[in-house]
Amino acid sequence: xxxxxxxxxxxxxxxxxxxxxxxxxxxxxxxxxxxxxxxxxxxxxxxxxxxxxxxxxxxxxxxxxxxxxxxxxxxxxxxxxxxxxxxxxxxxxxxxxxxxxxxxxxxxxxxxxxxxxxxxxxxxxxxxxxxxxxxxxxxxxxxxxxxxxxxxxxxxxxxxxxxxxxxxxxxxxxxxxxxxxxxxxxxxxxxxxxxxxxxxxxxxxxxxxxxxxxxxxxxxxxxxxxxxxxxxxxxxxxxxx
Amino acid sequence: xxxxxxxxxxxxxxxxxxxxxxxxxxxxxxxxxxxxxxxxxxxxxxxxxxxxxxxxxxxxxxxxxxxxxxxxxxxxxxxxxxxxxxxxxxxxxxxxxxxxxxxxxxxxxxxxxxxxxxxxxxxxxxxxxxxxxxxxxxxxxxxxxxxxxxxxxxxxxxxxxxxxxxxxxxxxxxxxxxxxxxxxxxxxxxxxxxxxxxxxxxxxxxxxxxxxxxxxxxxxxxxxxxxxxxxxxxxxxxxxxxxxxxxxxxxxxxxxxxxxxxxxxxxxxxxxxxxxxxxxxxxxxxxxxxxxxxxxxxxxxxxxxxxxxxxxxxxxxxxxxxxxx
Numbered sequence: 001x002x003x004x005x006x007x008x009x010x011x012x013x014x015x016x017x018x019x020x021x022x023x024x025x026x027x028x029x030x031x032x033x034x035x036x037x038x039x040x041x042x043x044x045x046x047x048x049x050x051x052x053x054x055x056x057x058x059x060x061x062x063x064x065x066x067x068x069x070x071x072x073x074x075x076x077x078x079x080x081x082x083x084x085x086x087x088x089x090x091x092x093x094x095x096x097x098x099x100x101x102x103x104x105x106x107x108x109x110x111x112x113x114x115x116x117x118x119x120x121x122x123x124x125x126x127x128x129x130x131x132x133x134x135x136x137x138x139x140x141x142x143x144x145x146x147x148x149x150x151x152x153x154x155x156x157x158x159x160x161x162x163x164x165x166x167x168x169x170x171x172x173x174x175x176x177x178x179x180x181x182x183x184x185x186x187x188x189x190x191x192x193x194x195x196x197x198x199x200x201x202x203x204x205x206x207x208x209x210x211x212x213x214x215x216x217x218x219x220x221x222x223x224x225x226x227x228x229x230x231x232x233x234x235x236x237x238x239x240x241x
Numbered sequence: 242x243x244x245x246x247x248x249x250x251x252x253x254x255x256x257x258x259x260x261x262x263x264x265x266x267x268x269x270x271x272x273x274x275x276x277x278x279x280x281x282x283x284x285x286x287x288x289x290x291x292x293x294x295x296x297x298x299x300x301x302x303x304x305x306x307x308x309x310x311x312x313x314x315x316x317x318x319x320x321x322x323x324x325x326x327x328x329x330x331x332x333x334x335x336x337x338x339x340x341x342x343x344x345x346x347x348x349x350x351x352x353x354x355x356x357x358x359x360x361x362x363x364x365x366x367x368x369x370x371x372x373x374x375x376x377x378x379x380x381x382x383x384x385x386x387x388x389x390x391x392x393x394x395x396x397x398x399x400x401x402x403x404x405x406x407x408x409x410x411x412x413x414x415x416x417x418x419x420x421x422x423x424x425x426x427x428x429x430x431x432x433x434x435x436x437x438x439x440x441x442x443x444x445x446x447x448x449x450x451x452x453x454x455x456x457x458x459x460x461x462x463x464x465x466x467x468x469x470x471x472x473x474x475x476x477x478x479x480x481x482x483x484x485x486x487x488x489x490x491x492x493x494x495x496x497x498x499x500x501x502x503x504x505x506x507x508x509x510x511x512x513x514x515x516x517x518x519x520x521x522x523x524x525x526x527x528x529x530x531x532x533x534x535x536x537x538x539x540x541x542x543x544x545x546x547x548x549x550x551x552x553x554x555x556x557x558x559x560x561x562x563x564x565x566x
Contacts, residue, residue, distance in 0.1 A: 053442070072445070073446050074445050074446075074447075074449060074451070077446060078448050082446070083446050085443065089440045091435065091440060091443065091444075094435055094439060098435070102432050102447050105432055106447060106448030106449075109429060111427050114432075115246070150443075150447060
């Protein structure tokens with residue numbers, strides 16, 4: 001496997017706070033990578049660096065070997081990096097279909113072909129029935145799905161999912177897990193930020209644990225959950241493996 | 242699935258054709274100049290508000306300074322006609338292109354401002370435009386410019402005996418701006434503008450070039466607004482800064498779309514059809530006493546509509562779509 005995305009000593013400072021410190025990670029093509037860690041570990045910051053919302057204080061980001069550190073989000077999207085938002089950002093007054101068409105238009109000039117692509121994506125994400133509904137009328141889990149559908153319509157090589165499984169009922173979360181697997185089968189590499197370990201661990205091929213802005217551990221999920229450093233970060237000093 | 246969408250689109254065109262047919266026939270029996278005048282203003286504001294709607298309705302960048310582009314259009318065609326003898330048709334095109342260029346120049350810094358700050362900037366810029374024209378001696382300063390009217394002529398676009406030619410031009414302009422908006426609605430720009438309006442960050446993440454989208458909307462909007470300004474100059478045949486560039490025009494361009502339904506195809510024409518005759522009629526029947534009764538009444542009606550139907554009157558007919566349970 002070759003690295004689709006690489007970060008090189010990424011560091012971000014917000015005032016006096018070191019949100020990400022010297023983070024060098026790689027995302028392999030075709031894998032599902034979990035980015036986990038307790039609250040305030042710097043997951044969202046790293047996520048936003050890769051998506052292009054934040055600029056690093058120092059360090060580089062390479063996508064398919066190309067330096068994208070200074071590229072704005074829209075250009076990264078065109079290159080094949082798509083994201084969802086933790087706090088959903090639907091185009092509220094537009095229909096579900098129209099929301100997805102916006103994403104598809106980055107690959108297709110004609111709205112007719114973009115619409116066809118959007119219908120295909122709605123089918124994959126199980127939203128076909130809601131195509132004509134206004135985005136604001138969707139239920140919260142449906143809105144999460146719409147986030148994923150819209151990002152998927154941009155035909156990404158790398159899909160960044162920001163807590164798409166958080167706050168769902170177990171049944172909904174299970175459906176979400178199936179959707180993520182389906183997306184990987186479509187040949188899309190997935191990076192997902194989550195802090196609920198039990199949901200992500202069975203799903204991911206590899207996990208990277210962040211704590212206090214640094215990489216604490218990385219590897220196969222089975223090894224990660226037994227790692228004493230990880231247990232300590234999550235549960236505190238009194239618990240040891 | 243796609244065919245349902247296409248049927249909906251086709252129906253819009255059929256309705257539009259029917260509306261235009263009615264509007265063509267409407268003034269034929271009207272001999273009263275006062276009523277003709279109201280008709281001309283109504284279709285003119287339908288066109289202007291539709292143009293405003295492109296930037297402010299679809300792209301969500303609320304401008305309260307469109308009087309600037311209106312004034313630029315009025316002055317461009319008039320100056321070229323009065324000073325150089327260039328017929329207003331060319332002047333109109335020149336004014337439109339010049340206004341679009343100014344809109345890009347204005348957009349360059351202003352589109353970096355978000356929300357209300359952008360709106361405030363548009364008001365300020367229009368006021369600067371007003372002051373510049375009030376002091377620009379070549380353009381007649383505060384006393385303005387008179388368009389020489391020699392007789393009825395399509396070449397110089399001046400008519401003495403009837404207002405009908407003005408009416409038909411304004412109707413044509415409204416139809417063209419409507420049609421352009423109609424085609425944009427189902428184009429890349431149409432989707433991108435609405436995405437920018439709804440959520441800038443999400444739009445960016447989906448590959449939308451936000452700044453470029455806003456600039457395109459601003460240029461197109463200013464272009465048609467200036468054409469409307471040139472038309473208005475020809476229609477009233479005398480312009481001064483206070484009659485084409487004051488804040489009131491910015492409001493009058495925004496109000497029909499807001500009342501009718503902002504960011505919709507039919508909002509501006511519907512709003513203009515209600516608002517403009519209403520303005521003129523209250524003015525002539527209730528105004529004049531110096532007490533401003535007409536304005537109180539007018540303001541009250543706008544407030545009632547805004548409170549009861551914040552999405553605009555169009556939402557009374559087109560309900561929000563609901564998917565099957």
